[in-house]
Amino acid sequence: MKAALPIYHARMQRVLDHIDRHLDDDLDLDAMSGVAAFSKFHFHRQFVATFGLSVHRYVQLARMKRASYRLAYRDAQSITEIAMDAGYDAPDAFARAFRQRVGQSPSSFRKAPDWEPWLAAFGPLNNARSKLMQTTYTPHDVTIRDVAPTPVAIMKHRGDPATIGATIQRFIAWRKATGLSPTVSPTFNVFHSDPRTTPPAQYRMDLCVGTDRPVEANGERIEAGTIPGGRCAVLRVVGNTDNLEPAALYLYRDWLPASGEEARDFPLYCQRVAFFPEVPEHKAVAELFLPLK
Structure with missing residues (x-):
């Protein structure tokens, strides 16, 4: 059991790495279960049990977090481009989702981010990521x-x-x-x-x-x-x-x-x-x- 647990975690870590590398792609469950080498019939429940988030919500939060960094720190990229990269077909749909998540419109966040609600909004994502991140050293x-x-x-x-x-x-x-x-x-x-x-x-x-x-x-x-x-x-x-x-x-x-x-x-x-x-x-x-x- 103890020997198997690191292997299991490494397979789940591969999924997170795959999501990070392919945020602009179609991240379907079949492909991600294949990355982890888990049965597609059980993968989603395994993911939720490990990270406390559904795959869909994890991907949404990862894309939205990247979008928020680009809004705050990369002013050369337009809000429309950022919205498309986050998987939204139109800026107004992105704006609604962003406001619902962060409490500010994208343009308002770009001008003057309110970081405390931002930290709360992405706490579940950071908690999920930290479960498999290295926190012990030698x-x-x-x-x-x-x-x-x-x-x-x-x-x-x-x-x-x-x-x-x-x-x-x-x-x-x-x-x-x-x-x-x-x-x-x-x-x-x-x-x-x-x-x-x-x-x-x-x-x-x-x-x-x-x-x-x-x-x-x-x-x-x-x-x-x-x-x-x-x-x-x-x-x-x-x-x-x-x-x-x-x-x-x-x-x-x-x-x-x-x-x-x-x-x-x-x-x-x-x-x-x-x-x-x-x-x-x-x-x-x-x-x-x-x-x-």
Whole structure:
């Protein structure tokens, strides 16, 4: 039984990966049961029992989540294009469904997203995905690297982590205005606070972009700084990169005490290597860095 369970979960994980890769395609039950190598007569009940969602609702939520990211962070794509990519034949049908799910029209969400209802709307999807995502790690997952110092431009987020989406939106707009594309300029987050123990109003995180150019504010509060070089323990997270807490907890609670290493006087930080929705969500990559003495 214990040996069979990981195999069963791996087959279900294949289904989620298939959905991520084929959100623009017709995702019928026959095809997905074949991906999992399960009987088509039982697959749907197995899926619901594993994830707590029907296949249809899971796909709807996955498409709507991708659409919401494109609305908030990809202003070059029209709402009509986003609606079609989400599987709707007309923008008004998409608008009704989006408002019902998120509480805002697509155009209103694009201008000023209300992130707290958004988090609630996609909680069932995130819960389903987390059931099979890796949340436990081993020492073999951690490497020690000597990293070079990186000059960065910094936009500070101060306040409730639930509102970080608005800061990300401003950060992306500022990067576009200054020509600091993620394809050529690395993206970092520096975590000054632990969200589990810090009151929401006092939460602190920095959004950073690597650049050795003079910093242009362009109407934003931008500071120049440096992510210092030195030895770091690095843990690579693939998939659910919105939630790095399990990886951070492993580094501090399990890996660091057993390693004989000591943490250096600089906060935990991550580099965003591959972003959703540019890549399917299961292929998003973040590397978490714990600076060491």
